[in-house]
Amino acid sequence: MADATPIRPIPAEQVTEWAYEADVVVAGFGVAGASAAVGAAQAGADVLVLERTGGWGGAAAMAGGFIYMGGGTPLQKACGFEDTVDNMKAFMKAALGPGTDEAKIDAYCDGSVDHYHWLVDECGVPFKMSFWGEPGWEPPGDDGLQYSGGENAAPFNATIPPAPRGHVPQMSDKQSGGEKGGGYMLMKPLTDKAAELGVRAEYDMRVQALIVDTDGRVVGIQAKQYGKDVAVRARKGVVLATGSFAYNDTMLESYAPKLVGRPAASIEEHDGRAIRMAQALGADLAHMDAAEVAFFCDPQLFIRGILVNGRGQRYINEDTYPGRVGQATLYENENQSYLIIDEAAYEEGLTRPTATEQLRHQPKWVGETVEELEAEMGLPAGALQSTVDVYNRHAENGEDPLFGKKPEWVKPIGSPVAAIDLRGMTGGFTLGGLRTNVDSEVLHVSGEPIPGLFAAGRCTSGVCAGGYASGTSLGDGSFFGRRAGISAAKA
């Protein structure tokens, strides 16, 4: 990955002209960058955001909009759910690991209700006080709350009292057939708030390298604007918030090879450049192999059948968070999956509301019996049949002893029966990146913070080490983005 433009830190004494200057300079105007800008401005700093594209938004503005919050938010309470900070911590540590940063999750959960108030009361992010309880990647309407991590499913519901924590900003445009999701109604208020606070923004700014003084302190950032090199001085600190490396194939090959060729829920600006720039200063990394993995099938369908791998074996409880299905499919089952579903269940699924109509795939194979179906699918004789037999045997009693699917979703598979081909139906974005502390300082491999350098969002390793829940990216991006801005303003 030799670069045309050097990625190595540039000594400040070599800078002949500072094109721009601010107390806090933020690279990237997605959720982490906007939150950093607001946080820094609220802390009294003069803030400049450098954005590569022609406008604010990043991947966040195009996202469904989940923000993972809990511990008893007003929205949770309004919808009748009890949640505690401890339960939220326990769930996140269990579901987002192994290897989670416990201090980060503790800070995130301890501050979650406050974060809700900051988003709503200070920034104006709107939530409709209603709950969506059906299976789905996101609410089909404008409901504000949904389970988004498998909290109410096995294996977590057996030991940790569940609560829904996926908070979705209300986006009336979506209801009326518009294309924007809740992420827009997170980003619009945040960037409006930034503007109101006097945050400046420069666009078409491609960050290239960090500028450091003789003590190794980060004092600015070198960028290309309209093809020209410009140096930007940061009197107090630089915040990196440029997103994941899902679109950098070289980095994917080295760090997360199973994601090569399947970036999703991401934007092509996510090229990992800021990670590289900080690595060049000795910044540490974490969990570079971790990824969010979407599973491209409508949960209203697959919860009503069974998912089997390329050998006809079940591999997960179908009522869990669909992102867990995606990870299990890609990482543990060679990216092979089939949905086995009988006609009645399929038809029923089609009658239910969904936000992902395009993921309602047609059956590829059908049979009067499972034996017939497995032969059509080319599976070895008995492979699928035995799976369905064991499932049905226990489903007669409403039980799923193998995976713990909840009784309400356990029903024997009848006839006629079909298989939907879901092989290769995954994609996602990277969760690994710069190692930061709870104040969003970027950590050197020595363990010490790099002076003047802060980061948040998907160019960092956040609350997710291996697992994922919808809302943790906009969640830790906004939470630790705000902290990055505050820390930089105080630096």
Added chain:
Amino acid sequence: MADATPIRPIPAEQVTEWAYEADVVVAGFGVAGASAAVGAAQAGADVLVLERTGGWGGAAAMAGGFIYMGGGTPLQKACGFEDTVDNMKAFMKAALGPGTDEAKIDAYCDGSVDHYHWLVDECGVPFKMSFWGEPGWEPPGDDGLQYSGGENAAPFNATIPPAPRGHVPQMSDKQSGGEKGGGYMLMKPLTDKAAELGVRAEYDMRVQALIVDTDGRVVGIQAKQYGKDVAVRARKGVVLATGSFAYNDTMLESYAPKLVGRPAASIEEHDGRAIRMAQALGADLAHMDAAEVAFFCDPQLFIRGILVNGRGQRYINEDTYPGRVGQATLYENENQSYLIIDEAAYEEGLTRPTATEQLRHQPKWVGETVEELEAEMGLPAGALQSTVDVYNRHAENGEDPLFGKKPEWVKPIGSPVAAIDLRGMTGGFTLGGLRTNVDSEVLHVSGEPIPGLFAAGRCTSGVCAGGYASGTSLGDGSFFGRRAGISAAKA
């Protein structure tokens, strides 16, 4: 991970006294370090090795001793096996990925026969010209050649003509009941050769940081010797060869969390320090999540039964390389495994020779029928029964359509039948590390080599990206170690 001793690069102008000096300074006297020392000395350099312990050897001297070589080595030919460089490349790229460094594998395979001659003819590594063809982690006697990566098993044998490539140095001591494996007879000749070439070694040398000149070139290394700080000058280059990070829990938590608490085939000196030292200079990393995973059961037993996961499902062809079983168990099956085996097969297995007698576990549960057995094991009714039914149904015809186990190992499971508890029976060492090129130069995140810095062995990402074959660590450690020495001598 704040360190008592700084890990940041030390400016050369701050060094007041050089305690030692050489053309090429090698950190670590395991297989990569010894090979680098010999390579550099043969290229005419004055070489000094810094070793942390009191003697040469590293993890290599305690290893079984496999060196992965092929493409038609004299040992392969003497045992009647045909192999080609192309088949070796194809296998390694298929089995050691995803995300393998293709240029590295190409260089490794193209140079493999030459590497054999260097080890044997120049360094005096002895191989007995005989093949061990039975299942096992390593030959029970002193045979020189064995399949060590699953080349002759599914899925690879269907498309890539197999050849055994695990070359084990002859260790007569082992035959007579001694404790040393073939790795000792790799390290003894290599270090003897190094001594013969005038290579010097200093012991109790704990490397701490790299020393760099004003241009960023590595010109030395700072170490602690008997508790005192000493600076070592490298006139031409520094070679890092200090092994994996399997014993650094902080790094494991951040990069390979599933290996926390289960280091194996590794030594506690493997603390990742050299990786950190180079990261502090902006060195790039690769595949930090990858690991060799041993499966602690004798293959003579498990090849004669079926391995099932915590849900009673088969998950791998039992005749493949046991390290593949280990990875599949730990990464894809929640570290849960049971061996289901009938009495006759178990007894037969016990009569066969093995090098790992201590891995011949006793059955934990027994039954006259599988139904009885699964109840005793606490598995859901039908879960194991259906697995055995499907297996036996095809085994009657000598077939294993689900996993492709070879006919010679496929036999219906009879009665009485037992289960051996293999849950949690895995352990291993890390395969990720510094990103290097085919000349063993350490690459900066810019993609350019860091001047004066070379590395090899398990502190680098070598030929393995995700998969593993026995012999690839001593293999790429010696191959790219030698290259590191030669490159440094020429620098």
